[in-house]
Amino acid sequence: MMTLDTPSSSSSSSSSLLISRKDAHIVMGYLHYERMKLAIKLARYALDHNETPVACIFIHEPTNSVIAYGLNATNHSLTGVAHAEFMGIEQIKNLVGPHHLMDFFKDVVLYVTVEPCIMCASALKQLNIKKVVFGCANERFGGNGTVLHINKDKALLNAPSLPKAESASYEAIPGILRKEAIMLLRYFYVRENKSAVTPRNKAERNLDKETFPDLIWSTYIDRETFIQEFGSAQSIHYENNSDLMSFNDDIDWSLIETPWDDIVEDLNEKCQSFNMIQRKKSKLETV
Numbered sequence: 001m002m003t004l005d006t007p008s009s010s011s012s013s014s015s016s017l018l019i020s021r022k023d024a025h026i027v028m029g030y031l032h033y034e035r036m037k038l039a040i041k042l043a044r045y046a047l048d049h050n051e052t053p054v055a056c057i058f059i060h061e062p063t064n065s066v067i068a069y070g071l072n073a074t075n076h077s078l079t080g081v082a083h084a085e086f087m088g089i090e091q092i093k094n095l096v097g098p099h100h101l102m103d104f105f106k107d108v109v110l111y112v113t114v115e116p117c118i119m120c121a122s123a124l125k126q127l128n129i130k131k132v133v134f135g136c137a138n139e140r141f142g143g144n145g146t147v148l149h150i151n152k153d154k155a156l157l158n159a160p161s162l163p164k165a166e167s168a169s170y171e172a173i174p175g176i177l178r179k180e181a182i183m184l185l186r187y188f189y190v191r192e193n194k195s196a197v198t199p200r201n202k203a204e205r206n207l208d209k210e211t212f213p214d215l216i217w218s219t220y221i222d223r224e225t226f227i228q229e230f231g232s233a234q235s236i237h238y239e240n241n242s243d244l245m246s247f248n249d250d251i252d253w254s255l256i257e258t259p260w261d262d263i264v265e266d267l268n269e270k271c272q273s274f275n276m277i278q279r280k281k282s283k284l285e286t287v
């Protein structure tokens, strides 16, 4: 198992200009984990507000900043298209304006607890997103490999509205906090059924906390991409279809069983500080 108890030590050793390949992969893995944690907290928040626990955050990669977030709002909005990704895309639209949107998105990485559906995967492609990182598979509607491979699909690349074909295709990396994402969905289905004949506590007793489907890496990325992302030391997980981001060697129960009431406030603050830096920058550029 990959352990990352001392991420600061690995990043401080990188202060010498040369950062070893192995260190780079550990730092990247740690970043994936930390960013996805925010998305998981937000998904838990969605669960506590009677929504499907699917949530995302958008990262501006060059500045390592949270710039937008989204949570599922299909219950409250009564529309089937109010997916987490669209909420975040709207925020970014407001941030940079419609004209710079595609240029801006080439530096943006999405972290989403559940694989984007076919609709969202297509929207993200048309916006020219850099990369998607997700937790668990979307078994019924997944558009990043599970059902369709929209992010690599050639037909969509030929659409006249899209930029250069090569740049529009994006990698979608699965498996970050995957079991946590699955557990949140299981909690949701237990709550959904609480009005059913089975009493809730009985349903919760039946909640499966032990078994998880395999993670078939090759459904989503090739071996080369896997090694680029996580390093060759981890490649055994690629062959074994097993999880690698098990930072605690187990599910992070406290992460998914805590109601993160302040998470929206917290994310708003993060987004606002990026917004302010952007405004200052554009002011300087116009002087």
Ligand SMILES: [Zn+2]
Residues within 6 Å of the ligand: 083, 084, 085, 116, 117, 118, 119, 120, 121
């Ligand atoms: Zn969607």
